[in-house]
Amino acid sequence: xxxxxxxxxxxxxxxxxxxxxxxxxxxxxxxxxxxxxxxxxxxxxxxxxxxxxxxxxxxxxxxxxxxxxxxxxxxxxxxxxxxx
Amino acid sequence: xxxxxxxxxxxxxxxxxxxxxxxxxxxxxxxxxxxxxxxxxxxxxxxxxxxxxxxxxxxxxxxxxxxxxxxxxxxxxxxxxxxxxxxxxxxxxxxxxxxxxxxxxxxxxxxxxxxxxxxxxxxxxxxxxxxxxxxxxxxxxxxxxxxxxxxxxxxxxxxxxxxxxxxxxxxxxxxxxxxxxxxxxxxxxxxxxxxxxxxxxxxxxxxxxxxxxxxxxxxxxxxxxxxxxxxxxxxxxxxxxxxxxxxxxxxxxxxxxxxxxxxxxxxxxxxxxxxxxxxxxxxxxxxxxxxxxxxxxxxxxxxxxxxxxxxxxxxxxxxxxxxxxxxxxxxxxxxxxxxxxxxxxxxxxxxxxxxxxxxxxxxxxxxxxxxxxxxxxxxxxxxxxxxxxxxxxxxx
Numbered sequence: 001x002x003x004x005x006x007x008x009x010x011x012x013x014x015x016x017x018x019x020x021x022x023x024x025x026x027x028x029x030x031x032x033x034x035x036x037x038x039x040x041x042x043x044x045x046x047x048x049x050x051x052x053x054x055x056x057x058x059x060x061x062x063x064x065x066x067x068x069x070x071x072x073x074x075x076x077x078x079x080x081x082x083x084x
Numbered sequence: 085x086x087x088x089x090x091x092x093x094x095x096x097x098x099x100x101x102x103x104x105x106x107x108x109x110x111x112x113x114x115x116x117x118x119x120x121x122x123x124x125x126x127x128x129x130x131x132x133x134x135x136x137x138x139x140x141x142x143x144x145x146x147x148x149x150x151x152x153x154x155x156x157x158x159x160x161x162x163x164x165x166x167x168x169x170x171x172x173x174x175x176x177x178x179x180x181x182x183x184x185x186x187x188x189x190x191x192x193x194x195x196x197x198x199x200x201x202x203x204x205x206x207x208x209x210x211x212x213x214x215x216x217x218x219x220x221x222x223x224x225x226x227x228x229x230x231x232x233x234x235x236x237x238x239x240x241x242x243x244x245x246x247x248x249x250x251x252x253x254x255x256x257x258x259x260x261x262x263x264x265x266x267x268x269x270x271x272x273x274x275x276x277x278x279x280x281x282x283x284x285x286x287x288x289x290x291x292x293x294x295x296x297x298x299x300x301x302x303x304x305x306x307x308x309x310x311x312x313x314x315x316x317x318x319x320x321x322x323x324x325x326x327x328x329x330x331x332x333x334x335x336x337x338x339x340x341x342x343x344x345x346x347x348x349x350x351x352x353x354x355x356x357x358x359x360x361x362x363x364x365x366x367x368x369x370x371x372x373x374x375x376x377x378x379x380x381x382x383x384x385x386x387x388x389x390x391x392x393x394x395x396x397x398x399x400x401x402x403x404x405x406x407x408x409x410x411x412x413x414x415x416x417x418x419x420x421x422x423x424x425x426x427x428x429x430x431x432x433x434x435x436x437x438x439x440x441x442x443x444x445x446x447x448x449x450x451x452x453x454x455x456x457x458x459x460x461x462x463x464x465x466x467x468x469x470x471x472x473x474x475x476x477x478x479x480x
Contacts, residue, residue: 016424018461019442038446041242045268046425048244052273060246063094 001083002055004076011072014050015043027073036071044069051075057082085230089120090240090247103128111155111171115141115217119239122216127226130169137171137183140217144452146173146181155183155355163361164353171355172219174313183355184313186219194316194349195227197332201307201320202232205282208256210237213248213265219313220286225260232258245269255280263288266306267425270298278304287311289420289427295324310381315366316349319379327378335365336374343370343379389418389428396453401430404452408444410437413468419461429459435468 008022020037030036032044039047044062047069051057057079059065068078087099099120105128112129114136116122129136137155139146155161155171168185210229214221229237235258238251245268252259253276266285281302287310295306310328311317318336319328330336334347344365353359369388372379387398398416405414415433434440442462449458 015426016421016429016459038450042264042426044242045245045264048246049268049271049425053271058246059244060250061094062240062242062244062247063092065244066092 001080002076004072007072007076007079010050010054011047014054015039015046025072027076028071031069031071031075047075051079055079055083085232085234086236087123088236088238089123090238092241096238099123101128103131105129105132105134107132107134109135111135111137113137113139113150115139117141118241119212119216123226123239126216127230133169135165135169135171138217138222139173140215142453143173143181149173149181153355153357155359158355158359160359164355164359168353170222172217172222172313182314184219184351185353185355185359186316186351190316190349190351191223191227193333194223194331195231198224198228198309198317199231200332202258202282205258205305206256206280207232207235207258207282209251209254210235210258210260211248211251212237212239213243213259213261214286219316220309220311221260223317224284224286224309228260229258245272246274249274249276252278252281257281259283262286263290264425266290266298267294267427270294270301271425272301274301276302278302281305282307284309289422291422292324299323311349312368314351314354314362315345315347315368316351318343318345318347318368327375327380329378336372336377336379337365338372338374338379339367341371341373341382343368343372343374387416387418389430396458398430400452401432401449401458404448405432405434405445408440408448411440412436415468426459429461431461431463433463433465433468435465439464 004027005022008025012020025037032039044065048059051059059068068075089097089099091097101124112134114122114125116125126136139150141147164185167187169188170186171183173181173183212225214225216222216225229235245265248259248265248269255278259281261283263285266283267290282305284307287308299306306323308321309317310319317331318334319330321328334345337344344367346364350364350366351362353361369384371382371384373382389396389398398418401416402414405411411434413435417431419429419431421427421429
């Protein structure tokens with residue numbers, strides 16, 4: 001099981017978000033779009049690689065990715081479900 | 085060609101086109117919200133001879149620029165109007181948008197030459213991952229597939245790496261993509277035999293190791309194209325070749341190590357406040373070493389970075405930042421992070437009367453670049469001055 005804070009650290013480190021700390025990312029904060037963390041479509045590609053490399057979890061299509069990538073909370077939940 | 089659009093929920097739709105589009109003598113802008121709408125608007129209009137302006141509606145500075153510079157009201161437009169069919173925008177060397185007019189001849193001749201690079205491949209399907217607002221997307225992503233007989237062309241707004249593999253797994257597939265996806269595919273823990281496929285990538289940072297990994301994982305072929313909006317295509321290279329070979333009909337030379345190009349693909353006119361003619365040879369900002377009809381790319385002499393397929397000028401970012409109250413001067417440097425997909429990042433150094441929040445900087449940049457997230461680090465110095473050559477330098 002991973003925690004939301006562990007995932008936030010992995011996102012910050014792997015996306016090289018040096019200007020953001022774990023405490024600044026709320027569990028429910030939107031990862032993409034104007035509000036929230038403000039990630040873009042290239043970050044979405046990078047996120048799929050991070051999940052595969054760090055947790056062995058594959059995201060194979062965008063239709064599922066939209067709900068999974070909604071927030072750190074939803075992403076953590078998905079990773080933990082896949083690892084069970 | 086059969087056109088298929090994949091919706092966000094993965095359902096597929098054949099794209100039908102209505103060719104009874106009314107044509108106007110005026111330039112008309114197309115900035116559709118997705119690729120399906122874009123194709124449905126663009127292809128019939130283009131086929132019927134409509135003059136079309138293409139731009140990214142998320143690029144707010146460009147939108148403002150276009151509104152302030154209505155091409156239908158500009159002086160000298162008749163000269164450009166004689167043959168021009170499309171107008172693309174690009175970051176100029178000064179950091180502000182410049183329009184490049186393309187004639188039907190510019191486009192058709194280049195498509196003909198690009199098609200010769202597909203000799204030896206039996207293409208039955210084309211997968212297009214690139215946006216259509218830029219010249220590479222229109223040429224390689226739309227006009228090239230249109231010129232191939234009996235192919236299915238699949239487009240989707242946002243692909244994930246596995247979705248590309250899924251679409252390309254049947255073989256005999258041409259994938260029109262960018263270095264971002266080549267790099268991403270090389271990092272997946274996957275192996276497939278895609279020997280009958282060809283991946284075409286636009287120019288961008290792509291290391292030899294990433295290409296080797298990509299080719300070894302998928303036993304496939306990679307063709308990179310080199311060019312710019314103003315020049316159209318200049319050169320190409322297959323696989324891990326270090327030298328770029330010029331496209332047919334392109335001649336090159338160098339002046340002060342900068343690449344000079346003459347070709348039928350170069351714009352005859354550009355829109356830079358007014359419509360001005362371009363003379364050939366066209367001097368690029370690319371620093372090269374020429375050997376016959378090929379060259380080695382050493383670097384670029386201006387400060388342009390490419391993020392998510394968009395060319396962004398460091399000078400432009402500096403100018404944007406300097407509009408924020410309390411920022412006196414800004415210095416933006418490009419940092420290359422090889423290990424990241426978004427490998428070009430920026431380091432911002434500020435001379436400011438107080439610390440500026442990163443949120444304020446992000447908000448200001450989003451006014452110009454939309455939802456694009458530009459990774460940056462922020463640093464402060466006491467003074468940023470200018471060197472004797474006019475370049476910004478900082479004193480700690």
